[in-house]
Amino acid sequence: MDNIEREAGASGNPHYHDLLKTRALDSLAATKTYVWRTTAAALAVSMLVLAVSALVLAACLYQITLPFSESQPPLMRANTAAGFLLATVSLIVQCLVVGPRRLITLFGQLLALLLLVLAAAALMQNFMGSAGWLDTVLVQLALQPSVRLASGLHPMVAIGFIFAGSALLLLDFRLGKEQYVAEYLAIFLLFLSAIPLLGYLYNVAAMTQMVYATSIPLLSALAFLLCGLALMMSRPRHRLMAIITRHAPGGQMLRRSLPQMLILLVALHWLADWGARHDLYDRSSLPPLLTLVDGVLVLFIFWRAGGKVDLEYGARLQSAAELAEATALLIAVSDNTNDPIFVKDRLGRLIFANPACLRRLGLSWDQAKYRRSREILPLAEDADKVDQDDIRIMNGGVSETLAQTMQLPEGIVTFQTTISPWFDQQGQVMGVVGIATDISERKRAEDSLKQRELELERTIAQRTALLRELANHMETIREEEKRAIARELHDNMGASLTALSMHLEGVYKILPQDAHWQNRQGQMQTLLSSLVATTRRIQTELRPNMLELFGLKAAIAEQLEDFGARTEILCRSSLPDEDITIDHRIEIAVYRMLQEILNNVSKHAHASQVEVILDIDEDRLALTVRDNGVGMSQERFENTSTHGLRGLNERATYLGGKVRFSAGKDKGTAVVIELPISVQVQNSGEQADT
Structure with missing residues (x-):
């Protein structure tokens, strides 16, 4: 990272920090994943404690025999189970993010306050030697009032409930900038629950009793341990838990090494104690043996963690070098091209612009940085059109190539812009990336060509109209000629055929009466009739009198x-x-x-x-x-x-x-x-x- 920053500083690129912000989105997405997983784990642990507490309380109140009810020491007392019910319900309610948030949080805090008051009262009454209020209420809830319930709370159990109730009541309260009181109370609760658990593990009665006549039940100690873990995990963004949930090397090392170290420490210590109890070696040699085991274990764990950190650091250095090379190449391409290149976020703010884009806008990077379209384009209608295109592409999730005409300081310019949606690793749309090419000359040539086409079409239409007028005029002339020919046929040829027919009638009278001239007479009459019919048909076709x-x-x-x-x-x-x-x-x-x-x-x-x-x-x-x-x-x-x-x-x-x-x-x-x-x-x- 330092190498990249030095290289970026040497290059003088004003956009580098914006590129680093883009690169950090991946780490932020991974952190969000760990956060919701941790919160889900807190809810799961709380539900487990809630289910076990409800089962134990029902068994105590209604005399249900559990398969392990005869185990010694007692599984869990009824009043203890009731306290865990209040604690887990309060935590679950305060982890919810649905409904009226303030009312739900207030309800959870009221439950925590009730738990705190009951635990404090039980602790005071325990010291005074009288029965607790909660015990009296539980006896009244029992199906058999004659049943005897164990009265009072173990002092350490009451103290545990006081820590848990205080932590739940102050779950989001902080001192100063990042000091959350609930985290420290949860750590105290974990430390308190670890004492009887180690006592049961190593069979040390003093640790299970904790300066009291009776031992803390094993299930109660486990429930306190789980409650403390749930309290820590319920707020994964608070200061101490944020160290673990971050995607940083420290968080990764803690998530990998801390559980292994704790499990190995407990297992090896228990094995060493088991060997001493079975006379495999003298107990006086146990402290140096444990020191040796702890030293080897700590050395192994930290050596292994250091190796992983070293590998990650080397991978980060290699990734940083590759990123620096890619960044330098990207900067060289974007700075030396004449095509404007830009990147916008989901809100339409400009988060990257190459020098060509800034020159076209007539702005410096400081003037254009994080500005919207209405703030960098002279005309509001151009800005609105650009924003509409960006929103459509982000909603559709598909790249588009558009022709955008806008007013810039140099004049009206037309760009052919390819705009693509910008996705993160989870597939969420982060904004748009665009590259534009000036096609103003081509646009003007196309407009000129279209204008010439329109003029040509207009000329052709005019010429066609003239030709049609000419065709109509010729058709009119043809009709007039047909009328004239028909009139000539009627007036001249019709009259001539009529006169010819009359003359032939006279000729027929003087012709000899033999068969030869009679045939000739019939042929002439037929021919004359056909000629008259043909003349009339032609006349009718030329001039339809009808x-x-x-x-x-x-x-x-x-x-x-x-x-x-x-x-x-x-x-x-x-x-x-x-x-x-x-x-x-x-x-x-x-x-x-x-x-x-x-x-x-x-x-x-x-x-x-x-x-x-x-x-x-x-x-x-x-x-x-x-x-x-x-x-x-x-x-x-x-x-x-x-x-x-x-x-x-x-x-x-x-x-x-x-x-x-x-x-x-x-x-x-x-x-x-x-x-x-x-x-x-x-x-x-x-x-x-x-």
């Missing part, structure tokens, strides 16, 4: 009748009952489109039946044409480059409608044309959109 005189319904009916007569294809129609009033250009367009569809059916469909459905509502006209022919492939549906399909699409699109092609239910093809009732030229809509 459409102009009687409307769309009549024109469709006439067209289907003529189509069926020419092609021998069965034609069915479904037309509205009411009269149709629509724009004349829509009528012409529907008529011509139906004409084109019927021509395609006659040429390609090989159909025997055609169905035409005309549907009109308030603002829409739909013309559906279905045949039972061979049908069309999907590629043909999508191919609008052919003249027929392209003409249908162009007409419909110009008038604000559309054309759909699909396969029939069984076979054949269905064509659906949808047009508005009133003319809506498509280019006006496009101009409004642009």
